[in-house]
Amino acid sequence: MKMESAWIGRRKKGMVIGMEQYIIKGGNPLVGEVAIGGAKNAALGILAGAIMADESVILHNLPDVRDINVLLEAIEGSGAIVERKSRHTVLLNGSTIYNMTVDNSYIKKMRASYYLLGAMLGKYHHAEVSLPGGCNIGSRPIDQHLKGFRAMGATAVVRNGMIVVDTEHLMGAHIYFDMVSVGATINVMLAAVLADGRTVLENCAKEPHVVDVANLLNTMGARIKGAGTDVIRIDGVEKLHGADYSVIPDQIEAGTFMFAAAATRGDVTVKNVIPKHLECLTSKLREIGCEVSEFDDAVRVVSKGRLSHSTIKTLPYPGFPTDMQPQMAVLLALSEGTSTITESIFENRFKYVDELNRMGSDIKVEGNTAIINGIPALMGAQVTAPDLRAGAALVIAGLAADGITTVEDIGYILRGYEDFACKLRSLGGMIEEVESEREIQKFKMSVVG
Ligand code: EPZ
Numbered sequence: 001m002k003m004e005s006a007w008i009g010r011r012k013k014g015m016v017i018g019m020e021q022y023i024i025k026g027g028n029p030l031v032g033e034v035a036i037g038g039a040k041n042a043a044l045g046i047l048a049g050a051i052m053a054d055e056s057v058i059l060h061n062l063p064d065v066r067d068i069n070v071l072l073e074a075i076e077g078s079g080a081i082v083e084r085k086s087r088h089t090v091l092l093n094g095s096t097i098y099n100m101t102v103d104n105s106y107i108k109k110m111r112a113s114y115y116l117l118g119a120m121l122g123k124y125h126h127a128e129v130s131l132p133g134g135c136n137i138g139s140r141p142i143d144q145h146l147k148g149f150r151a152m153g154a155t156a157v158v159r160n161g162m163i164v165v166d167t168e169h170l171m172g173a174h175i176y177f178d179m180v181s182v183g184a185t186i187n188v189m190l191a192a193v194l195a196d197g198r199t200v201l202e203n204c205a206k207e208p209h210v211v212d213v214a215n216l217l218n219t220m221g222a223r224i225k226g227a228g229t230d231v232i233r234i235d236g237v238e239k240l241h242g243a244d245y246s247v248i249p250d251q252i253e254a255g256t257f258m259f260a261a262a263a264t265r266g267d268v269t270v271k272n273v274i275p276k277h278l279e280c281l282t283s284k285l286r287e288i289g290c291e292v293s294e295f296d297d298a299v300r301v302v303s304k305g306r307l308s309h310s311t312i313k314t315l316p317y318p319g320f321p322t323d324m325q326p327q328m329a330v331l332l333a334l335s336e337g338t339s340t341i342t343e344s345i346f347e348n349r350f351k352y353v354d355e356l357n358r359m360g361s362d363i364k365v366e367g368n369t370a371i372i373n374g375i376p377a378l379m380g381a382q383v384t385a386p387d388l389r390a391g392a393a394l395v396i397a398g399l400a401a402d403g404i405t406t407v408e409d410i411g412y413i414l415r416g417y418e419d420f421a422c423k424l425r426s427l428g429g430m431i432e433e434v435e436s437e438r439e440i441q442k443f444k445m446s447v448v449g
Contacts, residue, residue: 019436020410020434020435021406021409021410021433021434022395022398022407022410022431022433022434023405023406023431023434023440023443023444024380024395024398024399024404024405024406024430024431025380025403025404026378026380026399026400026404027401027402027403028264028399028428028429029266029267029428030257030260030261030267030427030429031266031267031427032268033268033269034268034271034423034427036250036254036257036270036271036272036273037063037064037088037253038060038063038088038247038248038249038250039208039209039248039251039252039253040063040067040068040415041182041250042208042213043062043063043068044067044068044112045112045186045190045209045210046059046213047059047062047071047072047075047115048071048075048112048118048119048190049119049190049193049216049217049220050245051078051097051119052122052123052190052193052194052217052220052240053093053095053220053221053242053243055093056081056091056093057092057093057216057243058089058090058091058242058244058245059090059245059246059247060089060244060247061246061248061249062089062090063250064088064418065414065415065417066411066414066416067112067415067416070107070110071107071113072084072090074107074113074116075092075116078097078100078102078120079099080092080093080094081093081095097123097124100126100127100128101127102116102128102129103129107129107130108130108131110132111140112183113130114129114142114187115183115190117149117165118145118186118188118189118190118191119190119191121154121165121166121167121170122190122192122194125154125166125167126166126167127165128163128165129162129163131158131161131162131163142163142183144179145181145183145184147177147184148177148184149165149191151174151175152167152170152188152191153167153171154167154170169196170191170196171196172196172198172235173199174199175188175199175200175201177201177202177204180204180206182207184205185205185232186209186210186213188201189201189210189214189224189232189234190217192236193217193222193234193236194236194237194240196236198234198235198236199234201231201232201233202231203230204229204232205317206228206316207316208248208251211228214228216243217240219243219245220240220243221240222237222240249272249277251273251277251321252324253416253418254299255278255281255321255323255327256324256327256392257423257427258278258285258292258299258301259281259324259327260327260395260396260427260429261301261303262290262301262307262331263303263330263331263396263399263400264396264399264400264429266301266302267300267301267302268427269299270300271297272297272298273297273299275297278299279318280319280320280321284312287308288307288331288332289303289305289308290302291304306334306335306376307331307335307336308335308336309335309337309338309339309372310332310335310339311340312339312340313341313342313344314342314344314345315344315345322343322344322345322349323389325341325349325389326349326389326392329356329363329393330356330393330394330397330400332372333363333374333375333397334375335374336374338372338373338374339371340369340370340372341369341372342368342369344368347368349390351386351387352385352387353365355386355390356378356393356394358382359379359380359383359405360377360378360379360381360401361378362374377402378397378402380398380401380402380403380405381401382405382406382408383397383398383405383406385407386409388413388416388417391407395407399424406440410433
């Protein structure tokens with residue numbers, strides 16, 4: 001990689017290890033404009049797809065976040081050419097790949113490493129990838145991915161902590177997914193692009209990132225129809241060619257800033273978004289009392305008084321996203337009345353509740369439902385991010401709370417939000433990323449005055 005991302009530069013200097021945390025002085029309404037970066041979860045599938053050609057693929061609008069940079073390192077480790085043209089643009093060329101085993105300590109910690117299985121199985125008919133890690137939000141099996149590969153004629157086994165997929169001949173197949181899975185839809189689609197004959201995938205995920213990966217692959221010469229609907233049809237082609245492609249904006253990053261505006265009674269215009277992808281969030285914000293205006297590529301959220309209660313159930317797209325569930329809980333914790341949130345995608349996504357209750361919220365979890373009795377204000381406290389989106393939610397809580405909040409274990413947050421603290425500061429949020437007791441004291445002194 002010629003140019004280093006901000007994160008890799010810091011990691012090499014040994015600065016990222018240690019007590020990374022955010023310190024926040026709450027109470028300032030967020031006001032202003034913020035630009036959203038490329039969608040992390042689209043970009044992860046797109047990076048895997050890009051190495052399926054033996055020509056150069058230039059990708060723009062890649063977020064400079066840990067998960068992306070770790071996957072880029074793994075791709076480079078396979079022998080592919082990875083040239084960072086600028087902070088958000090990377091050239092990839094898969095013609096030099098010689099190593100189909102992806103195994104390092106970082107890749108083990110991320111979920112989307114499994115996309116290299118689909119991509120390499122399609123291109124080389126063989127791949128070995130460490131069993132995926134990722135946020136600890138539930139058991140997260142990958143049986144549907146493996147079911148798809150097997151239906152296409154591959155063997156798929158787990159050996160010494162590695163998933164090994166292999167075939168002499170990859171054939172198109174008719175596959176019905178037993179549940180709607182973003183990862184399985186993208187992974188099997190990747191492999192099917194270079195399989196022999198037609199693949200039909202049923203009960204597919206319809207998330208914008210599934211469509212984005214399909215659009216990249218089609219730009220590279222694939223023949224995929226129906227991405228964004230329940231049924232995707234893929235006619236295998238012999239090879240893919242180079243392309244120049246830009247990743248869609250991140251609807252979860254956008255939603256996080258929209259909800260931060262709502263929680264702090266602010267007025268924020270979130271730019272560089274596709275408002276259609278945010279409709280479900282926009283309508284919930286309106287329902288609980290925010291004003292939301294939609295523009296061609298921006299949304300403005302204005303929140304004035306106390307918000308009202310609501311009922312939420314997470315569902316696959318276009319339903320309410322599980323990735324916005326913890327941020328929604330912060331809004332409802334501060335709303336009038338009693339709300340409920342039912343989590344139907346991941347069984348372990350309420351681990352932030354104890355942390356939020358340390359800040360004064362009144363939330364009880366019964367089974368897969370959180371019952372939230374709204375309170376007028378949160379109080380600053382020392383909390384720990386249990387995963388990526390819950391971490392972002394605790395930051396929003398800190399920005400809305402009275403007093404000082406510290407959020408520990410922000411490594412999770414840095415996996416998926418680029419320049420999070422910096423963007424929040426540009427909106428008037430008082431937040432710093434600190435790594436030592438000295439920096440914490442310095443922040444406290446600066447906010448007291
Ligand atoms: C993706 O995870 C996202 N990750 C997650 O984002 C997101 O929360 C999730 O989709 C749902 O939208 C990436 O894109 C890298 P699934 P994924 O397969 O693909 C079950 C974030 O914060 N399932 O759609 O792992 C599974 O257990 C992250 O950015 C199986 O049972 O999610 C879950 O209950 C966290 N077998 C449900 O399906 C399988 O083979 C949906 O999972 C696959 C999934």
